[in-house]
Amino acid sequence: MSESRGRRSLESQRFVFVTGKGGAGKTTLTAALALALAARGKKVLVATSRAQHRLAELLGTPSFTTEIQPLRKNLWGVYLVPEVALREYGALVLKSQRLVTLLFDNRYAEGLFHGAPGLREWALLGKAWFHTTEKAADGAPRFDVVLFDAPATGHGVDMLRVPKVILSAAPPGRLRTDAERAYSAFQDPSFSAFVVVTLPEELPTNETLELVSVLDRELGLPVAEIVLNSALEPLFSDDEARALASFGKPHGESAVAQALSIAARRALAERVQAACVERLTQAGKPLRRIPRLAEGAASHEAALELSRHAL
Numbered sequence: 001m002s003e004s005r006g007r008r009s010l011e012s013q014r015f016v017f018v019t020g021k022g023g024a025g026k027t028t029l030t031a032a033l034a035l036a037l038a039a040r041g042k043k044v045l046v047a048t049s050r051a052q053h054r055l056a057e058l059l060g061t062p063s064f065t066t067e068i069q070p071l072r073k074n075l076w077g078v079y080l081v082p083e084v085a086l087r088e089y090g091a092l093v094l095k096s097q098r099l100v101t102l103l104f105d106n107r108y109a110e111g112l113f114h115g116a117p118g119l120r121e122w123a124l125l126g127k128a129w130f131h132t133t134e135k136a137a138d139g140a141p142r143f144d145v146v147l148f149d150a151p152a153t154g155h156g157v158d159m160l161r162v163p164k165v166i167l168s169a170a171p172p173g174r175l176r177t178d179a180e181r182a183y184s185a186f187q188d189p190s191f192s193a194f195v196v197v198t199l200p201e202e203l204p205t206n207e208t209l210e211l212v213s214v215l216d217r218e219l220g221l222p223v224a225e226i227v228l229n230s231a232l233e234p235l236f237s238d239d240e241a242r243a244l245a246s247f248g249k250p251h252g253e254s255a256v257a258q259a260l261s262i263a264a265r266r267a268l269a270e271r272v273q274a275a276c277v278e279r280l281t282q283a284g285k286p287l288r289r290i291p292r293l294a295e296g297a298a299s300h301e302a303a304l305e306l307s308r309h310a311l
């Protein structure tokens with residue numbers, strides 16, 4: 001259902017960051033993408049910063065834990081928690097379990113460490129990135145793709161600003177070198193893809209255009225596609241929509257009046273969607289439509305159905 005040619009397939013990316021407005025369908029899309037990629041034989045690690053039962057339900061798997069768990073064929077999951085990520089990072093950098101224990105088990109030191117602005121967010125991003133660099137025993141990447149179900153727009157963008165802040169503020173050292181490596185991997189369009197999920201309504205469209213511009217222009221991050229989730233399959237022509245326009249409010253109590261009102265509201269939603277698509281297209285990014293399922297998207301079956309549209 002892609003509307004642009006020349007798209008770089010998400011299949012060839014090592015890191016996919018799914019972001020967008022709250023409630024737009026990030027978790028739903030993450031699950032649909034994960035199932036589609038795994039079905040094509042990719043080894044997929046799904047990372048989430050929220051202990052979401054919903055994500056596991058959509059994937060048809062047990063809930064995520066802070067340890068990477070195999071979930072089903074070609075699919076692993078991990079719940080990212082700053083404290084755990086920082087502890088792991090500490091262990092990696094300090095290379096001494098005793099030092100890590102000293103640092104993290106001393107309440108005073110912990111308070112200091114956690115007080116550093118952005119460090120918590122960086123810990124999540126840094127851990128997600130670290131898993132893209134891991135190798136299996138045979139030297140092949142441990143995961144072909146790390147899919148990150150990111151926090152909603154505001155927090156998601158703050159999180160992405162963190163490596164930049166570290167680069168400008170941190171003294172030379174391991175933290176800065178890692179931030180540099182991670183940030184240049186995030187900026188590399190052959191390695192990373194940022195996917196912005198939106199809905200066919202005016203406010204989400206405004207927010208999406210803003211977000212795309214921040215990612216693209218301010219942060220230099222590759223927006224691979226905009227995903228219009230809950231897209232309507234148009235039922236009415238322009239003439240039909242015009243004919244229905246005055247029936248939005250039911251004219252009376254009869255079943256016919258109710259039915260006309262439902263049709264009129266649907267026609268209006270389709271026109272709003274068309275206007276949103278036109279505006280979104282101006283962002284110059286590939287636009288993918290994921291259909292609205294009448295029964296909602298709460299089950300594994302729904303995620304499987306949507307996975308047919310995700311790649």
Ligand SMILES: Nc1ncnc2c1ncn2[C@@H]1O[C@H](COP(=O)(O)OP(=O)(O)OP(=O)(O)O)[C@@H](O)[C@H]1O
Nearest residue numbers: 022023024025026027028230291292293296297298
């Ligand atoms: N394509 C779809 N068709 C029907 N319902 C959908 C679709 N996509 C998402 N939904 C419904 O929309 C709601 C929000 O979806 P989801 O949880 O994926 O959004 P989110 O962006 O991850 O939200 P949050 O910002 O809270 O993490 C859910 O109730 C889901 O069932």
Ligand SMILES: [Mg+2]
Nearest residue numbers: 026027028149
């Ligand atoms: Mg979510």
